[in-house]
Amino acid sequence: MWTMHKLLAPKTLMVPMTPDRPARLALRVAGQMARELGSRLILAYVSTEPGHMEQVGFKLESIDEIRDRLEGAMGAIIQEELGDQPHEAVASVNERADGIVALARTHGVDLIVLETRPRSLLERVFTPSVSAKVVQHAPCAVLVLPEERPE
Numbered sequence: 001m002w003t004m005h006k007l008l009a010p011k012t013l014m015v016p017m018t019p020d021r022p023a024r025l026a027l028r029v030a031g032q033m034a035r036e037l038g039s040r041l042i043l044a045y046v047s048t049e050p051g052h053m054e055q056v057g058f059k060l061e062s063i064d065e066i067r068d069r070l071e072g073a074m075g076a077i078i079q080e081e082l083g084d085q086p087h088e089a090v091a092s093v094n095e096r097a098d099g100i101v102a103l104a105r106t107h108g109v110d111l112i113v114l115e116t117r118p119r120s121l122l123e124r125v126f127t128p129s130v131s132a133k134v135v136q137h138a139p140c141a142v143l144v145l146p147e148e149r150p151e
Helices: 024-037 063-073 075-082 096-106 121-126 130-137
Strands: 012-017 040-047 051-054 057-060 088-093 111-116 141-146
Touching: 012 024, 012 096, 024 040, 024 075, 024 111, 024 141, 040 096, 063 075, 088 096, 096 111, 096 130, 111 130, 130 141
Parallel strands: 012 040, 012 111, 040 088, 111 141
Antiparallel strands: 051 057
């Protein structure tokens, strides 16, 4: 049970998600916090690609189409982790960290709940950490959880 004073409780929580990183632990933690604290819960889908290839050419997807496609692809995971917990879904086409920060700003988020994962030496040298960039630039508090490992 969360014993946080209501005035200090985050009113809006956001969980960034991608199909390759469904963020199960972050969903579970944010869902529990939202239930206990009466907070608004936002699932944020950030895609680095604005569309996909079709046989006849390049089809650009709208933000709504991206959001609906990703929420559909992860619907079972969302249902399993959140149950009937009300939530909103938002989407952005952007570099992941920049998109997460921009969505947090736009939607007045008080707490971003995200997962990190172990990274190889090469990844640490050549690929910037999304989590670190979000923590550095976020307009709100950020809770970074380790990636859940199977038992």
